[in-house]
Amino acid sequence: MKNIKNSLYLFLLLSLPVLGQQKITLEEIWGGAFRTQGMYSLEAMKNTNQYTVLNGGWGSGQIDLYDFATLEKVTTIISSKDFSELDGIDSYTFSPDEKKVLIAVNSEQIFRHSFVADYFIYDIASKKLVRLSDNKVQEPTFSADNSKIAYGYNNNLYVYDMATGATKQITTDGVKNAVINGITDWVYEEEFAFVRAYDWNAAGDKIAYIRFDESEVPEFSMDIYQGGLYPQQYSFKYPKAGENNSKVSLHIYDVKNNTTQKIAFTNIDAYYIPRIKWTNDEQTLSVQLINRHQNDLNLVFVNGNSGKVTPVLHETDKAYVDITDNLTFLNDNSFIWTSEKDGFNHIYHYDKSGKLIRQVTKGDWEVTAYYGFDKKTGNIFYQSVENGSVNRDVYRIALTGKNKTRLTQKTGTNNATFSPNFEYFINSFSSAQEPTSYALLNAKNGKEVKEIANNNALKDRLVNYNLPTKEFTTIKTDKGHELNAWMIKPANFDSSKKYPLFMYQYSGPGSQEVANKWNSYNDYWFLMLAQQGYIVACVDGRGTGFKGADFKKVTYKELGKYEVEDQIDAAKVLGRYDYVDASRIGIFGWSFGGFMSSNCILKGNDVFKMAIAVAPVTNWRLYDSVYTERYMQTPQENASGYDDNSPISHVGKLEGSYLLIHGTADDNVHVQNTMLMVEALIQANKQFDWAIYPDKNHGIYGGATRLQLFTKMTNFIKEKL
Helix, strand or coil: CCEEEHHHHHHHHHHHCCCCCCCHHHHHCCCCCCCCCCCCCCCCCCCEEEEEEEEEECCCCCEEEEECCCCEEEEEEEEHHCCCCCCCCEEEEECCCCCEEEEEEEEECCCCCCCEEEEEEEEECCCCECCCCCEEEEEEEEEECCCCEEECCCCCEEEEECCCCCCCCCCCCCCCCEECCCCCHHHHHHHCCCCCCCEEECCCCEEEEEEEEEECCCCCCECCCCCCCCEEEEEEEECCCCCCCCCCEEEEEECCCCCCEEEEECCCCCCCEEEEEEEECCCEEEEEEEEECCCCEEEEEECCCCCCCEEEEEEEECCCCCCCCCCEEEECCEEEEEEEECCCCCCCEEEEEEEEEEEEECCCCCCCCCCEECCCCCCEEEEEECCCCCEEEEEEEEECCCCCEECCCCCCEEEEEEECCEEEEEEEECCCCCCEEEEEEEEECCCCEEECCCCHHHHHHHHCCCCCCEEEEEEEEECCCEEEEEEEECCCCCHHHHHHHHEEEECCCCCCCCCCCCCCCCHHHHHHEEEEECCCEEECCCCCCCHHHHHCCCCCCCCCHHHHHHHHHHHHHHHHCCCCCEEEEEEEEEHHHHHHHHHHHHCCCCCEEEEEEEECCCCCHHCCCHHHHHCCCCCCCHHHHCCCCCCHHHHHHHHCEEEEECCCCCCCCCCHHHHHHHHHHHHCCCCEEEEEEECCCCCCHHHHHHHHHHHHHHHHHHHCC
16 A cells, blocks of 8 residues: 555645645645644653654654653654664654654555554664564554563564564464454454554563454455556455454463463353453453444453453443543552443443442533543543533543543633643644644643644734634524534625535534634635635534434434435525525535435435535445444344435436545445446436546545545536536
8 A cells, every 4th residue: 555654755745835825726725835833743751751742854753852841852862864774753652661662664554544664673771773573564562561572464463572682473373364363454443443453461471462363254356556557456354234244352372481362251242352451450451342233342351361251341322332442440450431321421430340439520511532540639631522512621520520620721622642740731722713732731720831832824824815714603403403513604705695505514423523623624625615705514413423422323223314314404594594595505525424415415406406425435235344333233134224325226316416536446435335326327317427536545645636636626616506
């Protein structure tokens, strides 16, 4: 697949400032003229009150150490300029004692999260650099005792001994497209959002890992053209809805004895193993197990010596249970857990046996991030939408559920990186009006200690464009549903005129597009369209997130029914505004949003004049098992849920202008979706426009691709709307 570093080089070249113009251009947007400055690869240290940032441009790169209290640079830990072996630094991780650093270079992306790279071990004191392996490997991780590094290579696990330089292969049955040890398969990576499926215990003498037997998973292949005389085929295991998934099993490897035991989960449905994590007890492993429907979750403890399994927590839901990374063990092995069981996502504290001690946070609002627990003060730090579902704030609360304090005062989107002693945090803030800035805040009272960085130069430069503002509102549909929305009007807006309306949405379960944060690349495109006389609006319908479980899970078993209904109903409400031309309403979406925009122009053919669908799912039967079945069950159980809301089932209703776009190397939403949609449209004798991007994945980028793509979509809007 793509080489991460080459893509970064191209991005940096395209990111050179472009002289400001009164009108936004696509060349500026995709040339990086509006890119914000940030703190790249910001990491808080664990053992000292310091943090690191990866600084430097292309062909270089250095890890700089800073003091949290003063924000002063302490030292440069390593600079790639000092080592011929380092062609820049892609990423880095510290050993538990923070005396060594694992450095990745020459990274090559595999799928969305996974990649292989050349790794080097850097000893900070001696300033010596040692190559981990002659091969490009995956997910190397230090042992807790700082003596070894485990990693994945060719579907097997290996352990490198730093003292001797010797490498031991600990699994031997790994085979491409058959068996994977310690690294997730495609669907786990994409839908359970992790790649490293192994974990060291606190003593450094055990490695727990998941084994994936994907031999019975159907194989998907796609042609890769690359300009050659003959295309090459790329094949990988991809379980579509209702098909066989990998058979997963849990194993614990004893480093000292060189033995492996397989763990048996008797009388517990262990169809998926979406998380494993060693507790503070060095011989106790926590394992999350969930059934195929993903509505019955078990947290169990496994004894690393005997293999004994002890049930700890059991959670069920009438729809589905979300998997998170919020499980945190305290010193006594009691643990923090987040759950939607009271209707909103909140923090809970359980003792080490799984008995509930208390619900820590409560209210008709959602906890959106868990930052950590300060054992000295007994405080938990978290992010939530308590200040409105489109905003994010950082809070402190005692483990007892008392003394809650809001630590961020600016309304918008706040994210925190805490110092190891929880005395300070670096707050990144942005809103629809304010570009991203970074400041050091006091964790006791939230007072700003010092600004670290801002994007005032970008804000000043944008003044010349006289850009309209993004207005946040709530739309109430005729059915009585209140939906978050934003609208961008032309800067010279005249309420006595009629404007065409261009709607954007994503609408996937638990997602959010109506958020009070700084502009994305898409936002600049919308601002450009507003400059050219369009009103642009976005509505988060039912099924989206951060407004409670009932609002999110109403779409269960019927993806595309209520979400489409809400977009059509919202368009009708907006169409009644005096300044909106109801005969000129269009809609656009990508991925799930493409599925939505396709359905909207078909089911809402009396409302929408045009639609653009990029990389859309056109029938959920064609998408992966974990995601689709979480929300729909299997096609065998819920055939009507799949087919009634499939755009392919409604092609005969097409009356407006429809642009369909897809990349041929999309490993996520396969181009098969578009091909079957195209065939259905042809057989229905419907005229439409479409564009295929050779060898482009789900993101459809690389070189001039995004510029050409957005030029095509812009021209389509101008012609059809």
